[in-house]
Amino acid sequence: MTTRRASNDRESALIDATLTCIAREGISAATVRNIAGYAGVTNGLIRFYFKSKDGILRAAYQSFLEHLFEAAHGAIDGSYLSAAERLERYLLANLSPPIVTSQSLLLWANFLPLAHRDEAMADIRRHWYARTTEAFRDLIHEALAEHGLTPDDNELRRLSVAVNGLIDGLWIEGALSAESLDVQEFQAIGLDAASRLLGVPVSRTAAS
Amino acid sequence: MTTRRASNDRESALIDATLTCIAREGISAATVRNIAGYAGVTNGLIRFYFKSKDGILRAAYQSFLEHLFEAAHGAIDGSYLSAAERLERYLLANLSPPIVTSQSLLLWANFLPLAHRDEAMADIRRHWYARTTEAFRDLIHEALAEHGLTPDDNELRRLSVAVNGLIDGLWIEGALSAESLDVQEFQAIGLDAASRLLGVPVSRTAAS
DNA sequence: GCATAGTTTATGCAACCGCATAAAAACAAC
DNA sequence: GTTGTTTTTATGCGGTTGCATAAACTATGC
Numbered sequence: 027m028t029t030r031r032a033s034n035d036r037e038s039a040l041i042d043a044t045l046t047c048i049a050r051e052g053i054s055a056a057t058v059r060n061i062a063g064y065a066g067v068t069n070g071l072i073r074f075y076f077k078s079k080d081g082i083l084r085a086a087y088q089s090f091l092e093h094l095f096e097a098a099h100g101a102i103d104g105s106y107l108s109a110a111e112r113l114e115r116y117l118l119a120n121l122s123p124p125i126v127t128s129q130s131l132l133l134w135a136n137f138l139p140l141a142h143r144d145e146a147m148a149d150i151r152r153h154w155y156a157r158t159t160e161a162f163r164d165l166i167h168e169a170l171a172e173h174g175l176t177p178d179d180n181e182l183r184r185l186s187v188a189v190n191g192l193i194d195g196l197w198i199e200g201a202l203s204a205e206s207l208d209v210q211e212f213q214a215i216g217l218d219a220a221s222r223l224l225g226v227p228v229s230r231t232a233a234s
Numbered sequence: 235m236t237t238r239r240a241s242n243d244r245e246s247a248l249i250d251a252t253l254t255c256i257a258r259e260g261i262s263a264a265t266v267r268n269i270a271g272y273a274g275v276t277n278g279l280i281r282f283y284f285k286s287k288d289g290i291l292r293a294a295y296q297s298f299l300e301h302l303f304e305a306a307h308g309a310i311d312g313s314y315l316s317a318a319e320r321l322e323r324y325l326l327a328n329l330s331p332p333i334v335t336s337q338s339l340l341l342w343a344n345f346l347p348l349a350h351r352d353e354a355m356a357d358i359r360r361h362w363y364a365r366t367t368e369a370f371r372d373l374i375h376e377a378l379a380e381h382g383l384t385p386d387d388n389e390l391r392r393l394s395v396a397v398n399g400l401i402d403g404l405w406i407e408g409a410l411s412a413e414s415l416d417v418q419e420f421q422a423i424g425l426d427a428a429s430r431l432l433g434v435p436v437s438r439t440a441a442s
Numbered sequence: 443g444c445a446t447a448g449t450t451t452a453t454g455c456a457a458c459c460g461c462a463t464a465a466a467a468a469c470a471a472c
Numbered sequence: 473g474t475t476g477t478t479t480t481t482a483t484g485c486g487g488t489t490g491c492a493t494a495a496a497c498t499a500t501g502c
Contacts, residue, residue, distance in 0.1 A: 028480070029468080036479085052347040054262045058460060068481050070462090079460065132350060135343040139260040142340060155410075184419070187407060188400070188427040195403030199395060202363075211392075219396040222430045244449085266490060276451050277490090287490065 028067055037075050037085075040065050044086040049129045053136040056083070080144065087137050087147055090130075091154040097125050099161065109168035114217065114229040116165055120193045121200065121216045122209070131201035162186045162193075166224065173226050188223050192216070245283050245293075248273050252294040257337045261344040264291070288352065295345050295355055298338075299362040305333050307369065317376035322425065322437040324373055328401050329408065329424045330417070339409035370394045370401075374432065381434050396431050400424070 031039070043065035048056050058079055062069040076082040101119035102112045124130060141151040163186040170177060170185075177185065196216050200207060221228050251273035256264050266287055270277040284290040309327035310320045332338060349359040371394040378385060378393075385393065404424050408415060429436050 031479085052351065053260070057458080059458085069460090070482075071480060073461070074479070128350065132347050135346040138343040139340050142336065143260065184423050184426075187404070187420075187423050191403030191407050191424075192396070192400045192427070193403065194406055195399030195401065196395070198402055199399050212395075215392050215395050216399075218392075219400070219431055222433070223427055225430070265488080267488085278452075278492090279450060281491070282449070 036071075038089075040067075040072060040075055040082060041086050041089050044082055045090055045133060048086070048136050049132050052132075053140070080146075083140065084144075084146055084150065087141070088150050090133050090137065091150060094125060094130060095154055095157060098158075102165075109165070109172045110226075110228060113165045113169040113220075116161070117193065117217060117220055117228060118213055121196060121213045126197055126200040126204070126212075128201050128204055131198060159186065159190065162190050169228065170224065170226060175226065185224060189220055192219055192223065244279075246297075248275075248280060248283055248290060249294050249297050252290055253298055253341060256294070256344050257340050260340075261348070288354075291348065292352070292354055292358065295349070296358050298341050298345065299358060302333060302338060303362055303365060306366075310373075317373070317380045318434075318436060321373045321377040321428075324369070325401065325425060325428055325436060326421055329404060329421045334405055334408040334412070334420075336409050336412055339406060367394065367398060370398050377436065378432065378434060383434065393432060397428055400427055400431065 040061065044056060044061050047061050047064045051060070058072050059069045061082070062072055065071075072079075072082055076085065098116060098119045101115045107115070119125065137147070137151075141147040163182060166185055166189060167177075167182055170182075193216065196212070196219075200212055217229050248269065252264060252269050255269050255272045259268070266280050267277045269290070270280055273279075280287075280290060284293065306324060306327045309323045315323070327333065345355070345359075349355040371390060374393055374397060375385075375390055378390075401424065404420070404427075408420050425437050
């Protein structure tokens with residue numbers, strides 16, 4: 027029999043198994059028995075830690091988006107940087123692994139339809155989407171202020187939508203062609219494009 | 235019994251039923267019986283027109299991407315326009331229904347994991363992705379030439395990646411917040427952003 | 443009008459699904 | 473080491489899955 031483990035360990039191990047299963051075989055293969063197989067336990071155990079299959083899927087979605095968010099924010103947390111440097115690091119993190127990987131894109135794509143039907147999962151999605159949008163807006167606001175630019179709320183929102191869209195789109199392109207694309211050049215394209223959108227250099231090496 | 239129909243009609247009706255089913259309930263609910271229910275026939279009929287369930291899914295994916303591609307290219311086909319106008323129309327089509335709808339995004343998200351595991355579906359995806367990439371590159375190439383700009387192949391590729399990414403990212407944002415976003419402003423953001431990326435106005439009304 | 447070919451349905455099968463329940467095993471307290 | 477609690481497994485149930493097959497139905501040629 028599998029050795030007994032602390033509740034928190036087991037719970038997060040089951041969540042990790044769920045994410046691995048979905049990324050590798052898709053949401054249709056994410057059955058209770060298959061997830062249990064990935065975790066090396068028997069299927070009944072999942073019902074001991076989660077109320078239902080929907081329960082573990084919601085927990086997995088929450089965990090996935092949280093990790094994605096922290097992967098980006100870990101790059102700018104706790105260090106004293108100029109606004110331009112903070113924006114540059116944030117953009118670079120969003121153009122690098124572990125965010126730009128086929129695994130993260132596949133997880134996102136598998137969960138999106140669930141978040142469109144299940145209201146609880148829709149709430150999770152909205153929560154982390156709002157936090158990401160705020161982060162972009164604040165970073166852009168500060169970076170522009172550093173150059174003496176003070177756009178009004180509407181103009182700031184439009185710039186944020188454009189930059190956010192650019193990063194999301196490059197994320198898709200990068201994740202889908204991870205092997206054929208040079209990472210350095212990919213990041214240079216992103217930073218350069220962001221500089222043009224904002225009309226302000228986001229890194230010292232970016233051409234205008 | 236359902237009235238008998240010509241093979242082509244029945245086949246495309248089954249494909250449409252498949253797409254409707256996937257968009258509404260997700261790929262996990264796209265069972266042979268459920269798809270047959272959407273089409274108003276019994277489940278055995280699907281095996282008469284398609285070799286297997288994978289067969290109808292592949293046909294549906296092919297049909298979906300083809301329609302998406304044609305929705306964009308229908309905007310610039312067969313009319314005598316300047317390069318800038320062609321690019322503007324192409325971008326606008328990619329920022330409007332039926333491309334920017336939650337339905338198309340959901341279909342894309344549902345199929346993507348399949349295209350990552352099934353080699354036949356991967357081929358379909360690569361085919362249409364390549365055609366879209368070429369279209370963007372050619373349109374950008376012509377629009378720049380109209381302003382006397384002749385970037386080398388590498389620079390043109392970088393610009394295409396950036397604009398393509400921007401449009402894809404805005405597509406996601408637009409489809410996910412279709413009700414809260416003003417369509418006119420959304421399109422203006424996209425055209426304005428593309429103008430900045432290219433360093434050239436893509437429409438007469440676009441600010442620089 | 444009737445044989446023939448082409449469509450559609452009806453039915454069944456083995457495998458799998460989520461979930462419930464009870465037994466078994468692992469651990470902690472003393 | 474015995475007792476009691478928590479974690480894990482084992483097993484089963486009703487329903488659903490993809491797929492195969494045969495029967496029933498519809499249209500067409502003559």
